[in-house]
């Protein structure tokens with residue numbers, strides 16, 4: 388065990404969706420701590436330093452105000468990684484840990500190259516005693532590798548370089564990150580070094596009550612994060628499966644959700660049927676859990692969790708298929724308005740968004756999509772769909788029947804719907820709850836459809852405007 392004084396200086400490696408908001412809240416709540424967020428990505432750091440707070444690289448309600456209060460005072464964003472490491476008492480590793488795309492475990496295991504690179508950089512550049520905190524979501528027992536890398540440097544630099552490793556996974560959800568960070572259900576700290584654990588607990592203790600700061604061993608902490616995401620995602624696959632059964636039987640998934648959610652053992656949250664879960668975490672973390680289970684010879688457990696992802700993929704394909712089926716079995720050359728591209732409301736993030744696979748399937752069927760989202764720009768959609776939009780003038784002339792599917796960006800919902808046979812809602816943006824269905828139906832080609840995969844639109848108003856309506860989970 389190593390003695391550590393109060394934390395005065397924090398470095399966070401990784402200025403992404405987790406590193407940026409988390410460090411902004413720590414800096415805001417701990418004015419006595421200097422917090423430096425570093426990243427290799429100079430463009431991202433420049434965006435964090437942008438004078439116009441509306442242009443931060445991450446869109447999160449309330450983030451601009453928190454950054455505005457702390458930036459330049461005790462919150463800094465820089466690409467000078469080594470300097471920030473050298474000056475820090477505590478270093479958070481908040482780098483990306485995506486699913487491996489090749490080699491052993493491709494498609495399931497986490498790619499740990501960024502974690503390893505940042506651990507090596509800490510090993511090389513740190514001074515004195517440093518507490519290294521795993522903030523990224525990691526496979527259980529990753530701390531062993533981090534400790535091994537750091538211990539190779541331990542005792543160098545005149546014997547003064549020492550490290551303690553903690554696990555402190557992040558539970559924030561995008562779109563509500565600031566509220567989740569300011570008022571967390573719990574903060575989880577896993578470790579072996581009591582002094583280091585208490586140092587980190589005292590940082591959170593500035594605004595989180597002690598009962599909510601849970602202390603565990605390293606491996607429980609790492610595994611709890613994967614487990615929490617697997618349980619949450621499992622609820623969504625469960626309700627989406629029941630939604631399909633509701634549609635087939637005349638039940639309504641919202642009524643079923645309310646009926647089961649009032650059972651305090653089940654609870655009411657995470658029972659919204661939809662187009663399937665998206666986001667950078669759920670699929671990646673479950674697949675990682677599946678990989679770990681197989682690694683430890685637990686085939687039954689692996690296939691149980693794998694089915695949660697399988698049902699999610701099926702739900703996305705089911706929605707694309709039912710759009711095609713309801714439009715007389717073909718969408719070739721037909722315009723379809725896509726409302727919402729982000730993986731959930733209140734974020735500009737599209738990672739693993741259900742919109743990506745659903746739009747790809749419809750384009751494959753020859754549809755001409757007009758996509759609108761309040762926060763996602765054309766460039767991002769181009770990357771996600773793997774194709775640029777067609778020139779709107781060409782699109783206006785129509786796509787030859789049987790031709791390749793295409794997409795165009797639209798400025799507004801009415802613009803997207805102009806000439807369309809269907810409107811498909813894929814993200815639950817607040818503004819889609821109050822659309823003027825009379826105005827939308829008036830510019831569509833009849834007979835026209837509303838497919839509401841989030842059940843947010845005013846279905847009565849859409850029906851009154853003459854549209855056929857399909858809502859997820861409504862029989």
Ligand code: NAD
Nearest residue numbers: 401402403404405426427428482483484501505523524557
């Ligand atoms: P992200 O891709 O948005 O950000 C990671 C950043 O780390 C990138 O900007 C990248 O350039 C930077 N980086 C990578 N290696 C680096 C290095 N050696 N030095 C400096 N910078 C480096 O990822 P994210 O969404 O912030 O997720 C980070 C981790 O947190 C992941 O493990 C993820 O699973 C986990 N997590 C994410 C969320 C979420 O809502 N996005 C929630 C909880 C946990």
Ligand code: UDX
Nearest residue numbers: 557558559560561657658659661664665666668730731
């Ligand atoms: C998730 C976890 O909630 C969070 O604790 C973890 O730290 C990171 O992963 P996030 O992916 O940002 O957060 O958002 P979340 O609100 O969990 O939504 C994930 C996906 O599930 C979204 O596509 C959302 O639309 C979908 N979802 C969520 C549903 O389809 N139905 C629901 O009832 C809830």
